[in-house]
Amino acid sequence: MPDPVLHRPANPHDSAHLHVSGQARYVDDEPQVPGLLHLAFGLSTQAHARLLAIDLSAVHAAPGVVAVYTAADIPGANDVSPIAHDDRLLADGEVIWHGQPLFLVAATSRDAARKAARLGQVTYDPLPPLVTVEDARAANSQVEPTQRMAQGDAATALAGAANRVSGTFSMGGQDHFYLEGQVSLARPGEDGQVHVLCSTQHPSEVQHLVAHVLGVSSADVTVEVRRMGGAFGGKESQAALFAAAAALVTAKTGRPASFRCDRDDDMVITGKRHDFDVGFDVGFDAQGRIEGLALRLSARCGATLDLSPGINDRAMFHSDNTYFLPNVEIVSERLKTHTVSNTAFRGFGGPQGMLAIERVMDGIAAHLGLDPLAVRMANLYGPGRDVTPYGMTVSDNIAPELIARLRSDSRYNERAKAIAAFNATSPVLKRGIALTPVKFGISFTAIHLNQAGALVHVYADGSIQLNHGGTEMGQGLYIKIAQVVADVFAVPVAMVRITATRTDKVPNTSATAASSGADLNGMAAQDAALKIRERMVAFLARTHGCAADDVAFTPDGVRVGGELLRFADACRKVWMGRVSLSATGFYATPDIHYDRATHKGHPFYYFAYGAAVAEVVVDTLTGEHKVLAVDILHDVGRSLNPAIDLGQIEGAFVQGQGWLTTEELVFDGKGRLLTHSPATYKIPTASDRPKRLSIALWDGANRQPTIHRSKAVGEPPFMLAISVFSALTRAIAATAPDKRALPPLDAPATPEAILRAIAGHRSA
Template sequence: MRHFETTQSDSKRGAIGQSKHHDSAIKQVCGSANYIDDNPEPAGCLHAYPVTAPFTSGIIKGVDTSKAQAIAGVKRIFSAKDVPGKIDIGPIFAGDLLLASDEIEFHHQPVLLVVADSYETARRAARLVEFDFQEQEATTDIETAIADKNWVRPPHALTRGDAQAAIAQAQHEINGEMHIGGQEHFYLEGQVAMAQPNGDGGIFVQCSTQHPTEVQHLIAKVLAQPFHFVTVEMRRMGGAFGGKETQAAPWACLAALASYHLNCAVKLRLARADDFRLTGKRHPFFNRYKVGFDEQGVIAGADIEVNGYCGYSPDLSDAIVDRAMFHADNAYYYPAAKISGHRCKVNTVSHTAFRGFGGPQGMMVAEQIVDDIAAALGKDPLTVRKANLYQQGRSTTPYHQEVEQHVLIDMIEQVEQQADYWQRKADIKAFNQTSPIIKKGLALTPVKFGISFTVQHLNQAGALVNVYSDGSIHLNHGGTEMGQGLNTKVAQVVAHAFGVELDKVGITATRTDKVPNTSPTAASSGTDLNGMAALNAANTIKARLTEFIAKHFSVEQASIRFCDNTVYHDKGELSFDELAGLAYLNRISLSSTGYYATPKIHYDREQAKGRPFFYYAHGVALAEVEVDTLTGENTVTRADILHDVGHSLNPALDIGQIEGAFVQGMGWLTTEDLVWNKQGQLASFNPATYKIPAIGDTPAEFNVSLYQSANPEASVFRSKAVGEPPFMLAISVWSAIRDAVSSVANYQCKPRLDTPATPERVLAAVQAAQAFSQADTSHSQAEPSQLNQSQHSQSLKAKKKDEEVTYE
């Protein structure tokens, strides 16, 4: 069941609010959409492949390339000594080396670059390079890094009020911990770049990247050249999800390095297994908490620690852990809070951006807290969730931003009633009482997700709009199209501004020589930023045209309207095509750049106070699951989602993003298990050992609706971001699995369930629940670590005045 509603008042006439297909959809379905590896290779194009270290931590004592160089077709092998400029390409902080020269800090770290006349030859030669090395002890365990205070960046904390005092004075207190697994991006198009001399003394690079400007700047720095020496182009990506925000840069830099030295085109494409090994993932986290609350489950104070498993270098980990901290409240008000964040250094590839950018890992602790409070008090988790929601008078976040929009209360009530939460909950409890093996679970979880880059200067965008004399429109902006429909939405904005059909707007590849100094397409802000920049450019041209019409036809500007491919005024009308031609003949400029910078946002990191987000996007998901208690296997049988996208620019694309995000989130929390062996090698490096959701994993009943609500902030046509926020709706699946497992012990405990909740982990939780139910009423014989994330049984010894009360 799908609902494509929108409250855009003029959606019947304009391009905004209409369900239009993705601009590349037909080409993608037909197989004619070109990606970088599909493009014809220039004459004499060579191929490059990295040589990687065969150990995890240690010192290189020598390298023997003789066997590789002896292979016919090998042209050259590059090392760090061949880099004329910077070797460190850290996006914000130093530490990310293009090529290692002596010290190795993760298994498969790139050391050399083989260039040959074919892809197969380059890859085969790269495997023949031999190393002499002295291996050192590696750290791959996050708890060891925490104990040793081994950080890639210093710790940071948010505080509001006295959390410890609030917890101590509360009626009840619990604590807990949880390991949260990472996630492989698994984009369909792997990392790839092609560099070639541009004929004018510079270099032209085509790269599958979310951040063309950063790639441009880093290549220039590596080659010790000014930025204008490099032009980067990106037309479309076969997926990214954050994995091509910073992680595309090394391969583009290496291809450019080889092209620069050899004066010819060079392509570098990673094989899938090496793409797994050589690129960062979603950060695994280890979270701990302690909370105090009253008899109704209302939180009085929270002390939360989030620990990001960052890998060997900073990459974007500082901002990612910050965002995990910002979202450790999710939708819940903490009257007093301390939220600490650690950026833990371990000997793995450096982890990086992924859809949600740390937010999902922070939200997990908030949802664990409310579930555990509900279990401690014998209440339904939804009751506890509703009692703790942000609302008027309880609206200040731990980072001191005010939550000004309180739509979640209404959204939860809608889902609660329309999806029949309470009746289904009762039916499931009755089913579980008579079903010894299959147990059902139900959970409703909310999402409150902040929209903006937490690095303030990234909240800006540019665009270029040209109107040609025949009335056709050329659009170029700084965002990148990775399948999310950004180009289509921005084109709709431009078409709407001029009152023309969408097919009159042509979209061209993102290029650094058309729109400079762009921000990455990330943080769910692609449409917010680039749509506003394009609207600014279109409105500039439209203002010129309006002034021209008023003067040329002697009419009032207020009477001029652009709609239905026509321009109307007091004395008549003319087609937009006619107007464009007439304006050209009268020497009216029909080209404009546009610019936008997000207003209102600021954050003082020293004070840990500010407004890091322009607004919040919201969502509610109700998930129903079945768990096989003999095997630990689980199935999502139904999902009901209500998501807040403001005034939807394109309901079809928005619903597609919501559906895709939810299923991708299910994968993160249930099947996608990243495993490193004791030697520090990634063991899950291909589809045979790493399982993403398939079409059969999609809920059999999948209901998605858009919430009717305009963005209270002045975003582009009052829409809201939709890329990242719905990803966290899948937390409802994890919570529902815990609910099903809890039924094994008659809902008296919620055993620890680290993620991903693979069958093995679910089975362990089932066994812990069974052990709980078989123990005596005091649970004194049960293993505490099996019974609760807090390493206490869920018969929690809660404080009530001076007495200890045990909740059975």
């Protein structure tokens, strides 16, 4: 195959012109057809209770109401869960979290449905709710047994260490706060079939769950996704609830049904990033090199299993980050509470595990009075120190070189000295700087999900239609895959028509998640396109009397022996010769395996690396802070589209900064979410973006034969924002520089949390 042509100046996002002009169509932009019903849930006002009675007479009588449904009206399975069959479409007999759907209202307008849903009279027998990690631990309430991952002998190493530090801290959850909320539109087809337009990352899972709820086969349900207005993991398992509700109403009434969730209800009903409590006990030498580590990760999983096993496993996987841990024990508690079930969020547990080990590094540095970067460098993976706690050898380690380059390019040493001098003379404002690395494993740790399919049609006029199992949520996946297909035929990407993801075109797809969208679907689409190209080569060689090697696809056309054909002319010749110009493609990630019983194996195909330097300033009187400057060097392998990748890196960093500094989820003692709107939940805005944000791409190809040697970019940059949290820790430490202790800072580092940390550090 010739060198790729797609690595010319980056193509813009395929929908960019539609986004800025307002012409990009999302689910709720579909024309409202006659008879359309609008839906709303009646929600539980208790976190834990037995349902004694539900009086819906006032709901039925409300203006505009056409139908009201409870669990008894579901023809198939009352189940919208991804794994454990424990997520109900509508509660039945018991409620297990505040905001759980109890009944479903279908009305002639959205406002009518929402108003009517508030009229249900529910009689509860309240039960004590478990709300916090401490509540669940005391009750021994778990969604699955505690897991343990270990290497070496942590207890012996800790006992013999010359230096030892222990500590605890907490990190909060995070709401996805996608611009487009949860939304589905169901339309009736013939003979009981249903077509569902859904804002979901996992069309096949939605298809299967809708089929189960309706009691029909998967072939009777088609799910379609053209684009989402953001998802971040929140539309991986969570979208099925709303799709199933819409499909149920359509199946019952024979009318189209739309469920567009209100923002407040969306935040109450849907899961979040898992919040964690962390405890650590670390032993180390005089240079800060870890000799033994005991790490406990305690996650609030919520009321049902959802995706908690995989998320907490990935937190364990990433508790090493870029560091060799010769003797380590990682214990992971998966605690069950009467709060909304937490779910997938960008990084899928990786950020929580990575923040834990970076906090350990900062604790070691504080104890020894060293620059935290020196401690990080001392613990990096390297020759003879290259086996992870789960038994995988790190064979593609570029972290030392990448960190060294960023350290030099960002002038880290000079800036650290200048900040120390500033802090020595500034009594109120304190500055901090930190460089933190990222090593993120790429692949689904549920091995069967590492597969993808694609469908490519080449038409007789030379135009190309592309379909695959990946979904577009703004991240630029579609344009990347279109570039791959265009490259196979050496044609402009404008000749490739991108089509919506549909379960009737490519079946049994995996979620667009785990940063694997381009890896999996790019290879599948290339496989389909290569099949067509090989048929074209064979036909053209045969009919022109030349060898197959004498047929070449070039940007100027298809060269056949000494003749140059336009691509469109070559396609017409092949079609006239009765050769198929349509093909399916398939790809399954090789060389990965994992034994969950022992937590050992080779779960990742490769690692993506990165590092960031963050500089901050803290007002010690108010607790407010500013991120002044950020320098990022990130590894995307041989970038498929540098413009798209740079956008992903910047967006991920700012979202990570929000998780660690401003986005605070607050539940009261009754399990009610108090921060369920933009008025009470603070996502980062343009003013929170660092005044100077410099992003560069690492110039190295992936060692693994991924699509054009590229690397995933969706999740890894999120964890670059840990540099902000570490820099804030150093700024707080500067308020009492004589104290060799880690400031007690919890995430998110809100002004209140920073003031508490300053007071705690000064009194340590």
